[in-house]
Amino acid sequence: MNLRERRIEGEWEQLQTLAAANPGIFVAIERVPGEFHVTFANSPAWIRETGEPHVRAEHVLRYVFPRYYPTLPLDAYFMRPVFHPNVDQENGFACLWHEYRPGLTIIDAVQITRSIMAHRCVNQDPAHCMQPGAYVVYELDIPSMIIPACCSPALPAPRSGRRLRITPTLPEE
Secondary structure (H helix, E strand, O other): OOHHHHHHHHHHHHHHHHHHHOOOOEEEEEEEOOEEEEEEOOOOEEEOOOOOOEEEOOEEEEEEOOOOOOOOOOEEEEOOOOOOOOEOOOOOEEOOOOOOOOOOOHHHHHHHHHHHHOOOOOOOOHHHOOOHHHHHOOOOOOOOOOOOHHHOOOOOOOOOOOOOOOOOOOOOO
């Protein structure tokens, strides 16, 4: 087993432990080659399918491990894109990492994803902004997760009120 395979195996074990400790948040987890599929409940996020944004509480994500993981970061894709500046409305790609380090894990990705859903964190660098109109929606209450000791994340969970609500300056065309 190579480094990538060992690391993904360890990530899967951590995700299973996290899901077992939080049955009200994790509806389902599935492992397919190179990806984890996670269905979250009780995780409200703004959705803009047609018309005005509205809130939905259940979301399905694909966490994709690139060929050179953990040197390169895992990617996250919402199956139904959420209304957030750092989520691509077309393909659901979520920009999770401001500064990626190989020590970051699926636990960090899950915490950041849920913070994105609740609008608790936003990367305001214009290069990471895919939905500028999403800066106008407001933070949502989201239930906290129990993080078992064996699954401690490398990053602290983003807390409410730790980001500025400013409109980024977009590059001129």
